[in-house]
């Protein structure tokens with residue numbers, strides 16, 4: 307494995323850092339305030355303006371893998387995604403934010419030409435946003451075979467019923483599409499063939515966004531919401547890949563989506579560590595800078611070690627995805643999905659502690675950063691489920 311980034315990646319890193327310094331960091335606090343005040347049913351026009359600038363500079367859709375029409379491999383994208391991830395709202399500026407990137411990859415991989423024209427093109431253009439609706443309030447959704455929503459064929463249409471929650475992005479007025487998971491064949495003896503995925507326009511009759519769900523009290527963090535689907539009718543051509551193929555798509559979708567989250571978290575942990583260093587170097591307590599209190603120095607050192615470890619594992623997972631495919635890379639993807647959020651929680655928690663009271667208010671963004679990292683120990687599969695998978699793969703070696 308080559309540890310040096312290619313010249314192409316170094317150039318993109320420099321351009322992206324330049325963009326962050328010129329356009330993102332100076333407006334970081336202001337835009338965050340707009341997002342918080344606007345709430346989940348709103349969006350920032352300033353982000354829309356920045357999107358035009360990023361696109362004009364060619365810093366657009368960098369997430370799209372080379373194998374599927376993009377210009378970068380996963381390995382090349384990782385250090386760039388990390389830079390964007392340093393500010394929680396920044397990935398959207400580059401059209402590289404969740405859940406759109408995962409949804410776009412689904413459409414690229416599994417969409418028909420017609421589906422791509424209708425939904426993928428406006429998503430790649432950053433004109434609309436999208437939502438992934440799998441999790442349900444009524445069942446333990448970390449086991450996706452439990453999903454109960456129904457997708458029933460009726461002539462040339464499918465009729466959809468069910469209740470979803472934690473559907474990220476649904477209240478955003480720009481969100482126009484759900485990728486919806488439900489059961490087309492409840493009685494199939496193979497529980498992994500019961501589910502399908504289908505495209506549901508948000509404006510369909512019978513779709514109701516019931517309520518936004520604040521995450522750790524942050525109204526607009528991830529814009530998660532509860533949504534009701536009541537006798538929603540869509541044409542049969544909206545099915546993705548075919549009936550009973552929902553799990554197959556979920557595997558394809560969650561691989562890159564998970565790794566992108568981890569790449570962003572490394573950027574967030576880096577910025578939290580930077581903030582911890584800067585703040586503790588200038589605050590003096592009991593006769594010396596807080597940075598020189600042994601416990602702080604230890605935590606700074608340990609944070610650096612943890613970040614470097616996580617970065618290497620992210621790069622390895624990305625390298626495996628590029629070289630042997632997402633399926634064979636499943637252990638690495640699962641490992642990083644456990645390692646990165648836990649690392650980020652630890653580093654951000656130490657940064658909060660080092661800031662004293664200032665760590666838990668909004669001035670330094672650390673409380674939001676922590677909420678972001680903590681929720682990623684659950685979203686896209688809880689730690690325990692990934693550890694179970696890693697454990698089983700380990701045991702399999704000795705069968």
Ligand SMILES: Cc1cc2nc3c(=O)[nH]c(=O)nc-3n(C[C@H](O)[C@H](O)[C@H](O)COP(=O)(O)OP(=O)(O)OC[C@H]3O[C@@H](n4cnc5c(N)ncnc54)[C@H](O)[C@@H]3O)c2cc1C
Nearest residue numbers: 438439440441446447448472473474681685686687688690
């Ligand atoms: C901020 C946020 C954003 C999200 N965005 C989306 C989205 O856009 N679309 C979407 O569909 N979903 C989304 N989710 C939902 C997320 O994927 C689910 O919350 C997750 O899969 C867990 O499902 P559950 O909440 O039903 O927990 P449950 O399945 O009820 O599990 C509860 C707990 O049980 C434990 N557990 C479960 N299985 C095992 C096991 N095998 N061994 C040991 N312990 C176990 C774990 O600790 C787990 O946290 C989001 C969640 C959050 C928090």
